[in-house]
Amino acid sequence: MKKAISIWDANIIGRAVADSFKKLNPLTMLKNPVMFVVEVGAAFLTVRMVMNLVMPGAAGNFPFELQITLWLWFTVLFANFAEAMAEGRGKAQADTLRRSRTETHAKLLRNGSPEVVSATELRLDDVVLVEAGDFIPGDGEVIEGVASVDESAITGESAPVIREAGGDRSAVTGGTRVLSDWIKVRITANPGETFIDRMIALVEGAARQRTPNEIALNILLVGLTIVFLLAVVTLQPFAIYSNAPQTLFVLISLLVCLIPTTIGALLSAIGIAGMDRLVQHNVLAMSGRAVEAAGDVNTLLLDKTGTITLGNRQATEFIPLTGIDEHHLADAAQLSSSRTRPRKAARSSFWRSSGTACEAGRSTNSRRMPRSYRSLPKRECPASTSTDARSGRERWTRSRNISVKAVLSLRRNCGKWLRRSRGQAARRLWSPTIKRPLA
Amino acid sequence: MTTNGIIQILIYLAVLTVLAKPLGIYMTRVYAGERTLLSFILGPVERLFYKVGRVDPEKEMTWRQYGVAMLMFSLVSGIAVYAIQRLQFFLPLNPQQLAAPSEHSSFNTAVSFMTNTNWQGYGGETTLSYLSQMLGLTVQNFVSAAVGMALAIAFIRGIARFQTDKLGNFWADLVRGTLYILLPLSFLIAVLLVSQGVVQNFKAYDTANLTDTFVVQVDKKDDDGNVVTDEAGENVKEDKTIDTQTIAQGPAASQIAIKQLGTNGGGFFNVNSAHPLENPTPLSNFLEMLLILLIPVAFTYTLGRMVRSQGHGWAVYGAMMFLLVVGIATAYIAESRGNPLYPANVDQAVVGGNYEGKEVRLGMANSVLWATATSAASNGSVNSMHDSYTPIGGLVPMTNILLGEVIFGGVGAGMYGILVMIVLTVFIAGLMVGRTPEYLGKKIEAYDVKMAMLYVLIFPLSILGFTAVSVLAPDFGLTSLNNQGAHGLSEILYAFTSGTGNNGSAFAGLNANTYWYNTTIGLSMLIGRFLMIIPMLAIAGNLAQKKVVPATLGTFPVNTVLFSVLLVSIVLIVGALTFFPVLSLSPILEHFQMYAGQTF
Known part of the structure; x- marks a missing residue:
């Protein structure tokens, strides 16, 4: 493809x-x-x-x-x-x-021992074993085991998700990949009815409907x-x-x-x-x-940025306003973003590194810091982890001998400068993290 | 072409443009029901109408209710005009003792005035009594114009409003349009016209003795009044000396003011505004010409104001004005070049071009300007005979009507016509950028396009259909023709074009007062008015219900020159392509035949 x-x-x-x-x-x-x-x-x-x-x-x-x-x-x-x-x-x-579907192999469990077959031969209620590194051969339900699954091919979400037997996290989709551990999957769709099959049909134009504008033009x-x-x-x-x-x-x-x-x-x-x-x-x-x-879209509202940014958004350039030191700006931006939720802190990685390295522009080690956050599976990352973030910030500030109070005041001032400016610079800097646009 | 003529045309266009804004604002206020200068006099009258008619002007209608009210009103109007004509022989104010016109002629006239067409299959002073003219025709001159304006306002409301199914109250719009706009303006103009010498009386016709008598040949009649024929069946002719002239009288000024203002065009006298008692001076000519386009031009300003985008109003004005100026220029050039078949010793520059059928009092520039304006505006009054124009000169009025009466068009009718064209333009332009097209925040969807296409379709269906049948019928279609060949085709085509376009001007040269033509032209007028109004109202109702989409960078702006250019091209493509095949067989063919030395 x-x-x-x-x-x-x-x-x-x-x-x-x-x-x-x-x-x-x-x-x-x-x-x-x-x-x-x-x-x-x-x-x-x-x-x-x-x-x-x-x-x-x-x-x-x-x-x-x-x-x-x-x-x-x-x-x-x-x-x-x-x-x-x-x-x-x-x-x-x-x-x-x-073709890629026929080339996918499945470990079909018959009488408890895995047998390698082509994915297209799977029928409803077959049970397959999927181990780390394998593609899941068809749509199904996990009946045993826990595994982290990379569903990016289907959902675009880069972070792996946990799939386990029972509960509402048991459904898996064909074409996704198990990253770690193993699961047993009961197939719930016959060939020709799976998600991938529907995608194929769509690409072929078999299920093409006429669009409203096409109808009007006709x-x-x-x-x-x-x-x-x-x-x-x-x-x-x-x-x-x-x-x-x-x-x-x-x-x-x-x-x-x-x-x-x-x-x-x-x-x-x-x-x-x-x-x-x-x-x-x-x-x-x-x-x-x-x-x-x-x-026809005028405004795009996203509930999670990871879907379209692969979860590692980075600032590529800092443009300080007149009278502001670049270091200062980097610090302020870093502090500001560290208050956000941990998953978003991933994005501040560059700022952090460049803040310390005092270098606006590309950074080679931008991915280093946030790994601990990024690799966290979704379920271990509930929305209310502000305490983690706070403690992270405290760690950071302590290591630099800055009091939390000073940081907050710095942040406020930084906000003021930005608010005062109505130029492009502020927007370019802030758009990656800001929730409400300032201008 | 003379500098003098060009300057006159430019002054005319400038005055029109200057008047557009104040009148446009005034009209907006009137239709919004706001207080205006005249409210203190006309307010009580208006409320009296509502009281008598038991109408609540605040109670708004859906597009269906609006349409039904309009149709009912028109039906009753039509029947009334028909009845007055048929009974005129025993109704008062008939000093000439004129008998009732025939059924088909009365039907034609009734339809004609009800639909704001004012096609005249009859001769005014020889057919209709003063009462028929005043109570029948003049009343319709007012209300049929007010109906057109009301419909245009309803359409604009459909665009300006959102998430509602109401388009306003038809009765309120009708009363307000008549009382506040048409009546005061007509009164003012009628007084001005009287000052110029237009007659306004109830006298019987005068007879004047000619100083210069002449002899004509007429059919010889026996004592019983039957035409005498010889052995070959030809009518026997005899000489008759003409030494007197009948001078027609009547309440002309009051009717002329409204016939011009309401784009009606039905002249009080048969030769319309070429008649010296209908159009006596250059000033009266200028005034009458100004009135033709006054309200249609002001409507573009009203449009901009009501949809809160004055730029859009001017863009529409620009597109229309462009088409008008092209028409004027073409006709002026073609007529000034004159006739190539004149003898070589005639200096056409001295003569001033093709003066056949033109009133020398008024001159070349004022004749072509009037012809172009009257056909652009669905007015139909004439001060020169279009039949006598050069083929290209005659093509201009015909094309103006064939484009769908959208070059300013009739009062109201031109506005809703161009709005339907705008819907199509925006749709096509929007698809070019790959978005669902929006017109002032309203998405244009399949339903709107369907209705717009219906609107577009009905027009050629009526014109081409009736013309095709007529040219294939030697018994009833071709016998009315005065000319054969390409010119004959032009005459028939023009008649149905004028009827369907609700214009009412005649190419003449075609005796339309026959059973076939009275009936079919009557039908074409009904089709061209009401079958086009219904899809138009449906679009308005549908647009009113839609939500407003905020304008973004991807929205096609409707207040730019680009928009005007696109609008002009859509009007031309829809109109010109459809009718090009038939036009190439009539005026265009005639043009080449004329240069090859063949006339009809």
Whole structure:
């Protein structure tokens, strides 16, 4: 999944060409009314052209008619091809995913001894053993043991979570990895129904719904098609009045020129391509609707920052305001952030280190300090650990011979300076930790 | 083209623009029910109306209730006008003893005035009594305009309000629009027009002896009044010496003021504002022309004020003004170039261009300016005959109407027309940046687009449908034509365009007072008015219910030049592409044929 698949892959093109003919089925085409009109026109002209050829006495201009007919068929086929290409890449990616699933092995427990089988062979109620370093082969429930599991592939949460038998922490998801210890898992989903399978289906575009905007745009296109259909249908009476009646070939080709074929042909391809592009960035959109909703987001509220920052946010630069020493700023920032909850203190690691090293910028040992916090499993890290934080701060201040009182006053002053300033600098500095924006 | 002419046009546009703000503010206050300068006189009258009609002006309506009230009111209005015409022979104020017009003509006229079209299938001074004109037509001139304005206000409320299903009270809007806006302005203008020499009396027609008698050929009639025919079936002609002229009279000034102000356009006299008693001086011409666009232009200011984004109002104004100026310029250039078929020894620069069908008193600039303004504003009054314009000159008024009467448009009607176009513009522009489109904080969704497309669809359906049937029917469609070929097609197309667009101006050259044309043009007027209002109101009702999304960097701003440009292109794409095939067979074809030496 990591590697982007080129769209010029021979397999994809081959499949897309085949698909574009399969999609000529009128029932499929009906979903796209604009192209359906083109197809009907093309079919009509084909019949007409053949009739002109075989019927005696019918005067037709064969080369012209053939050319128009072929162009129309080409227009329809190209629309189908574009859609098939967009789907093709998704399909190729789904294949990769599927392959990785077949390559996952499971230690199936039969009669108490583990037996290595392919993950796809697992059925409902099979029990598997998963040890440190193994991937969990399918969705299931822990029935024995405790293990820390890396679920980042599914949830994005970088910190491992504890999964244990009983209680509300017993569900595990296929594709996640056990980091330590072992568990026995009872499989609760048949192949094809697991979380990963649903992801595959999504990538393939099998479960693609039309988004609200797509529906609205389709209405617009259908409306325009009807308007132009009307314009062309009524053109013939006017042409007859003007003593210049036109052939069907001219009228239908005029219609196809007028109706919004380009956007009609590419609309579904655009939708698929949007989701496909997200997949390339390892973002799974559950539906096109979700992609669209994401586009409409004005304000993003996050209840936990770890989900999108891998839990190790760092300040990359300190920009002191005029009259403030950089050391001073680093100290203030450090003190300020140390009052926050321990998990967030992870972020202050850089500040701490740079505060001591007096160096604004990148720091090589930024990850050193907070490890104790970061590796803590979630359950051992309840929200109310302010005492830990306080004691941590006290330790720190004591080691530097600063009284807690002095620190607090420093912090207050620092806040004042920042509040007074309305510039960019303050915001850039404070945005990583601050709960309420100052400006 | 002369410098003098260009300066006159520029002065006209400048005065319009200057007046937009004060009138726009005044209109906003009136429709909000706030106190205005005239409240102390008109307030009691207004309350009397509510009392008699048992209307609570504070009780607001949903879009459906609003629509039903509007339809009921229009239906009753239509029936009343029809009845007055049919009974005019025994009603008072009929000094000429005019008989009742035919059923189809009465139907056509009733529909025409009820829908603010004012297409005239009849000749005013030869068909209708003073009572029919005053009680039937003049009343409709007021209220049909007030209905259009009320609807536009309802639409703007739909945009400005949020999370409500109420759009205002139709009866209150109707009364306020008529009493506070149309009535005082018309009164003022009528007095000004009388000062310029427009007639206002109840006298029987005068007869004047001509100093310069002339002879015409008329059909010979026998003693029973039947036309005499010869063996070949041709009418026998005889000479008749004309030595007298009938001078029509009547209460003209009061009707002219409102016909111009309310974008009605139904002239008191048959030749409309080319008549010297309807439009006697350059000042009266300027005033009448100003009134055509006065309220529609002010509406753009009202829009900006009501949605609390004056920039948006000006952006809409800019888009409309651009289209108007392009129209004026095109028509002016085309008409000034004159007719290529004039003999070579005629210096067109001296003549001043194609003067056929234009009133020499008024001149070239004022004729094309009027023609462009009247077609842009769905007014339909004329001071020159569009039929006699050069093909390109005639194309301008036709295109103005075909674009959907949104270049300022009719009072109210133009505003809600352009608002539907704006909904489409914002939708298309929004999709270009990949967000759900918002219009002033309202998300534009499938339902709105569906209704907007319905609105767009009905227009060509009526125009192209009726025209296509007419040109295929030699019995009843083509017999009315005075000209054949491309020009004939223009005449029929213009008639249905004018009807559906609720414009009411005529290309003439087509005898529309026949069973077929009276009925179908009547129908096209009904379609063009009410079938378009219903989807429009549905959008308004739907927008009013929506929540407001805060504007962000990703929001497409609707107060920029870019927006105006997009709006113009959408109007052009929707209008021009639809009608280009038929236009290419009428005025455009005629243009090339004229340069090839062929006329009709």
